Amino acid sequence: MAQKKTEDEISKLNFEDAIKQLRTIVDKIEQGQIPLQDSLEQYEQGMALIQHCRQILQKAEKRIEKISKTDEEPSAATPEPADEAPGSDEEALF
Template structure:
């Protein structure tokens, strides 16, 4: 794993999203040289993948409420990310 990949892996969702937004904004302005644009695009793609992974992990932690016969919650179970 490269140093950049390790650094990205250590970012929170919020920090990764902020960096991604900054990259998008800079690229949209069109003032970045081609080589730097490619580097920024690659980092942005890695940040996007990291954010996607964190979101999927958060979704997997959302608890599914089990309802009893009276309609009241009886307990919770974590969703299995493999089985949805």
């Protein structure tokens, strides 16, 4: 149950806060300041934070793609310039 609570807490974090927590965990593990069992628990929490950050980035990427597609559609549907409109062909004048 404690693991689930941690996952719930992580899922509420924004990207920047998740990265801060991840950096703190990495610093603790690299400095060897915590016992092995705590290191393993911190590692598990770090992996959950990484997964959360990836999900946030994937959502952002999808949003950007959607925005980009929306911006591209009007340019593809722009009307032809007046001098190239149907029926204004030079041959039609002769």
